Amino acid sequence: MAELSYAKAVALALEEAMAADDRVFCYGEDVGFGGAYGATQGLRDRFGPERVRDTPISESAIVGFAVGAAVTGLRPVAEIMHMDFIACAMDQVVNQAAKLRYMFGGKAAVPMVLRCGVGGWLNAAAQHSQALEAWFAHVPGLKVATAGTPADIRALLLSAIRDDNPVLVLEPLALYEQRGPVPDQAAAMPLGRAVRKRSGGDVTVVTWGAMVTPVLEAGDQLAADGIECDVLDLMSLSPWDAEAVLESVAHTHRLVIVHQAVERGGFGAEVAATVGYRGFDLLDAPITRVAARNVPVPFSPVLEDYVLPSRQRVVEAVRALG
């Protein structure tokens, strides 16, 4: 067991994937130099400039090359430095990567990973701070996953690279310097399976990505007041583990959903709709969402903190359930 930063855990997973499979290669803007946030450091030294590449600032070409390489036998891992920039490549992500297999009647596989840095809490304003998972969970053909700890991102990224489908892996940039224990061997982390991060019988809190740690801290605070949260980290949003959520709500009868992205049209709405239909008889309280306010992320730290969700807001939302 080593103590690694989130960024180092990403690099470890990439290193393990490349060492295990010659078909895996990594590229993107500044990736060869170690990445703007250091998540690919050391890879070019170990694997050489053929398999670890810098690219021009060309998101459409970055994703399109991945599609072409994936469909012809490689397993590309491309980095989108900030997820906001994926907007420049939407045709390749949404119309090409996601659709090729289906349009070809199942005769193609597109095993590619897009590692997307997700901003927020960086004081980087509206074009460097968006969590856009809902856009992609909405598109059949894509898988979407994220992790909130170094150990989880290491295991999840390995699963994503081994997956035979296009997977977006969201890496919260605010976590990159946070350290945590990472086992010598990666735990199995199948996409589509939620992980229980805290057990409790009073309220189910479903979250993912950057909000996992704040939710767990809120759970500690609430436990001191005698409120026990059952915290599920979804890890994967497409596919997502509705069964685990329903099973938890069957015990707690209360559901709070917490995510970094704006509330309106966020993936929390999908979770709420599913539980509202399939778990209608289980619920003793309205489903609550704790998310970003429905505005772009502002620059000033005071404004950003007001807009983005927080540990304190999770505490307040749980308490409000009575």
Add this chain to the structure above:
Amino acid sequence: MSMGADTLLGLYRQMVLVREAEETLVRLFAQNRMPGFIHSYIGEEATAVGVCSVLRTDDYLTSTHRGHGHILAKGGDLNLFFAELYGKAVGYCKGKGGSMHVADLDLGILGANGVVGGGIPIAAGAAFAARMQGLDRVAVSFMGDGATDIGSFHEALNLAALWDVPVIFVVENNGYADFIAQSAHQRIDRISDRAAAYGMPGQTVDGNDVLAVREAAGKAVARARDGGGPSLLECVTYRWRGHYEGDPQPYRNDDEVTAWKARDPLLRAKAALLESGALDEEAEQTIRQEVQALIASAVRFAEAAPAPEPADALADVYTDAVEEDWAWLS
């Protein structure tokens, strides 16, 4: 028969195949026997046939919404092709793709593409992968003149040049981007001029001269295969029919179309073959009849084939999961 005439005869037969298949499709579509929409390739046959004649089976191509000619010229199976356009389960894509998404991975056809410019970085990525895997395959990305205005064109050419990717970008300049004449959608006349901006060779050829296309494509392919990197080949041609079947074509006049029909790539090849003695009218008729019989057989195959089961729509999204039906239905 000289070597050249023999080659031209083979190319001519391929062009007849594309032409006859397209005329059949236009007729079937007009009779409402086929769903969707059809973008006819008639008039541009020399480009697909000339380029594909220098490709190996394991070379890749990406095609466009106007892609029937590319698929057939690369060796696409007529039965599977027609069955797909009829939306049948035995079609190339199980009826899930249709005219704009025909693909045959075994022939290196990475799909026709419904998004203008969508296939350009994909072809480059496939060619890049071939090089990474130590294979001497190349890729061709077919596109229209309109595609040279979209961002993916510029990004893909830049990166392909930077990484010496063995890809040939083939622009079929048929004069129009949808309804818009080339002079109204870009300031340049020769699209091959754009190659210089990315540090790769560019060449413009008469896209209705199948031997000229073949020669230029042959050089570009040999260059790419030998590690010389990408190139841009512009084939100047013309779309005889509208952007889509049913297009009222308010943007051009009959004189223009008539003038281009006089430059029919098939007539041109036929005249050369007749003059060389490699072909006579009787033999030409035999070729037509053989091709028509193949197409008629494929149409019968497609029409007789069963439709897909509706719930087949839920499969093939992912490699490892089938979408579940609505919970409230059960």
